[in-house]
Every structure is written in C-alpha cells, then in structure tokens.
Amino acid sequence: MKTVIVACGAGLATSSMVKQKIQDIFKKNGISANIIQCTLNEVETYDDKADLIITTMRVRKKFKAPVISGSAYLSGVNEEQVTQQIVDALKS
Amino acid sequence: MEKLEKFSFIPELIQTNLKAKNSDEVIDSLSKKMEERGAVQEGYADLVKEREIEFPTGLRTPGAVIAMPHAFDKRNHASYVAVGVLEKPVHFRNMEDFEEELPVEVVFLLAIDEKKEQMSMLQVLMKIFQNKELLEGIKSIKTSEEICQKLNAFLQKL
Numbered sequence: 001m002k003t004v005i006v007a008c009g010a011g012l013a014t015s016s017m018v019k020q021k022i023q024d025i026f027k028k029n030g031i032s033a034n035i036i037q038c039t040l041n042e043v044e045t046y047d048d049k050a051d052l053i054i055t056t057m058r059v060r061k062k063f064k065a066p067v068i069s070g071s072a073y074l075s076g077v078n079e080e081q082v083t084q085q086i087v088d089a090l091k092s
Numbered sequence: 093m094e095k096l097e098k099f100s101f102i103p104e105l106i107q108t109n110l111k112a113k114n115s116d117e118v119i120d121s122l123s124k125k126m127e128e129r130g131a132v133q134e135g136y137a138d139l140v141k142e143r144e145i146e147f148p149t150g151l152r153t154p155g156a157v158i159a160m161p162h163a164f165d166k167r168n169h170a171s172y173v174a175v176g177v178l179e180k181p182v183h184f185r186n187m188e189d190f191e192e193e194l195p196v197e198v199v200f201l202l203a204i205d206e207k208k209e210q211m212s213m214l215q216v217l218m219k220i221f222q223n224k225e226l227l228e229g230i231k232s233i234k235t236s237e238e239i240c241q242k243l244n245a246f247l248q249k250l
Contacts, residue, residue: 008147009143009146009147010143010147010164012164012204012206013160013162013202013204013214014149014160014187016214017214017215017217017218020215021218040147056187056188057147057148057187057188057190058188058189058190069188071151071187071188073218074151074153074218074221074222075151075152075153075154075221075222076153076154076221076222077152077153077154
C-alpha cells in the first residue's frame with residue numbers, strides 16, 4: 001500500500017478537486033494507495049511515510065518523497081502526461 | 093456519469109464586463125454581490141484578499157485565463173460561486189508559480205461551506221475549467237442571464 005499526499009494552500013478546495021481525479025486514476029491503474037489530503041504547511045509532517053506528494057502549486061522546499069504538480073487536473077492541460085508521471089512514480 | 097448535486101449558478105452572482113484595475117477590486121466587487129445576496133458575511137473580501145497573497149489562484153486553462161479566489165469563513169452557510177467576466181484582463185499570480193503574473197479574463201469567486209461536503213461544486217468547476225469551448229463562449233457573452241443559462245445547461249449535461 002502506497003501513501004500519497006495531496007496538498008494545497010488550505011487543504012480543502014483545489015486539493016479536493018485533485019484528490020477525486022487521483023482516486024479515479026488509482027482505480028483505473030490498479031494502484032492501491034492511501035491518500036492523505038492536507039495543507040501545504042502540513043506536508044512535512046507526512047513526508048517520512050509518503051511515496052509521492054502531489055500539490056496544486058509549485059513547491060520550493062525539498063522533500064524526501066518526489067513531488068508532482070497536480071494543477072494539470074484543474075486545467076486539463078497536460079493531464080495525460082502528469083497521470084503517466086504519477087503512475088510511473090508509484091509503480092517503480 | 094452519475095448526477096451531480098443541485099448546485100447551480102445564479103444570474104445575480106454573475107457580472108459581465110467587470111471593470112477593475114487590479115485583483116483586489118475584482119474580489120471586492122464579486123464579494124459585494126455575494127454579500128447582497130446573503131451568500132457571505134461582511135468582511136469576506138478581506139479574508140479572500142489575504143489568502144490570495146499567501147496562496148494565489150490564477151490558472152491557465154484551455155479556454156481562458158482564470159482565477160478562483162476563495163477563503164475559509166466559518167460563517168459561510170452554503171457554497172456559492174460568483175463569476176466575473178473582466179472588461180480587460182487583470183493580474184492574478186499563478187497558483188503553479190507564485191512569481192508569475194497571469195492576465196486573468198474570468199474570475200470565479202468561491203464561497204465554501206467547510207461543514208458540508210462540497211465536492212460536487214468543486215467537481216463541477218473543474219469540468220468547467222477544462223472545457224475550452226464553454227469558457228471561450230462565456231468571454232464573448234454580453235449578459236449575465238445568458239452566461240448563467242449556458243453554465244447551468246452545461247451542468248445539466250454532466
């Protein structure tokens with residue numbers, strides 16, 4: 001079971017939008033993962049157990065887990081590429 | 093696709109040809125509409141402006157450059173969206189890159205009730221943002237009633 005963090009500013013609006021999409025992708029690709037939705041400031045506290053961090057904004061801070069921008073799911077631009085990145089990151 | 097909830101757009105919360113010099117003025121103007129409608133309480137605009145500084149909401153979508161300013165206010169009792177189509181683009185910072193200013197054409201001011209599950213409203217918005225034709229259409233429509241009809245017709249088909 002993988003652990004994936006979905007984060008945005010307040011951990012509510014944009015992360016909720018992205019989380020829904022991510023859940024669908026996991027289902028479709030047979031990935032079993034625990035999704036934690038949180039604020040950007042909380043990401044650090046989950047970093048140790050995370051396999052992947054998806055945020056709706058660019059993050060400068062370095063984390064142990066790889067970070068992928070999930071804003072493609074809001075705009076629909078480059079959605080397929082980002083989905084591929086996410087799937088690759090979790091299947092390796 | 094399964095039916096989404098009863099969320100719908102309200103013509104009174106839609107403003108076409110919105111004149112504003114900057115993002116604060118857009119937020120003020122749309123918040124005022126919400127306040128008049130009882131959708132938010134006094135002071136909501138200030139909360140949104142503060143939050144926009146910390147977490148910008150500008151976003152490039154296929155059909156328009158948009159922003160979706162919002163804040164969390166415990167006094168919100170339901171979720172609403174006010175839409176402003178700007179006369180001239182106004183700068184909002186990009187949510188993906190805080191240093192980049194985006195010339196925003198359409199603004200969706202959100203009021204979210206944290207206590208209720210509002211995923212359906214957010215899902216609907218996401219589908220609108222991703223629909224090139226719809227957003228391009230909205231930019232050229234002259235009346236709020238027509239925009240409202242177009243948006244609600246889109247919701248019906250989801």
